[in-house]
Amino acid sequence: MIEARAVVLRIEGDQAWVRVTEQAGGCGRCDEPGGCRSVRITQLFKPARETFRLSNGIGAQPGDAVRICMNDGAPLRAALASYGLGAVLVVAGASLAALGGGDGAVLAGALGGLLLAVPANRLLMRSRRWRSGLHMAVLGAQPGCARVQEEGH
Incomplete structure (x- = not known):
């Protein structure tokens, strides 16, 4: 399980707005002497999102310390779908076009694969x-998350 500490900012109906209170990533030595600061490259173009709206299945109140949990493979599956599918379709389109034409056809095939990926x-x-595989859950402040399931399953 991937876990992060968070604090509840506000409640709207059965939804809780939570802010992550700990910086995740890497070995945790980013700001120590000798740390590589490699996590900062992930925030080069856009800062990491710290506030999330999640289902409030535990009845948390504003100010409560909670834990946000997500299944281990969820970020990898999301990245593979987002970037991997596009890359595979671009290469497949270019490869198919290469069988029947020159450079222009390869470029057109790659663009066609990209347009199909969107x-x-x-x-x-x-x-x-x-989306159920990417589900995050708000749990109590105690460490340790059980396998995260989508509500209703």
Whole structure:
């Protein structure tokens, strides 16, 4: 399980707005002498998101310390779907086009693969089954998360 400490900012109906209170990533020595600061490259173009709206299944109140949990493989699956699918379709489009033409055809095939990847990723993100594997849960402040399940399963 991937866990992070957070604090509840506000409650809206059955949803809790939480802010992550610990910086995650790498070996944890980023700011120590000799640390490589490699996590900072992930925030080069956009700072990490720290506030999330999640289901409040534990009845947390504003100010409560909680833990946010996500299944281990979820970030990898999301990255593979987002970036891997696009890369595979670009290479496949270029490869297929290379069989029947020159450089222009290869470029057109690669662009066609890229154009196919955009709606494929959008369709994937609309799938409830797919999104259920990316589910995050708000749990009590005690360390240790059980396997995270989507509500209703």
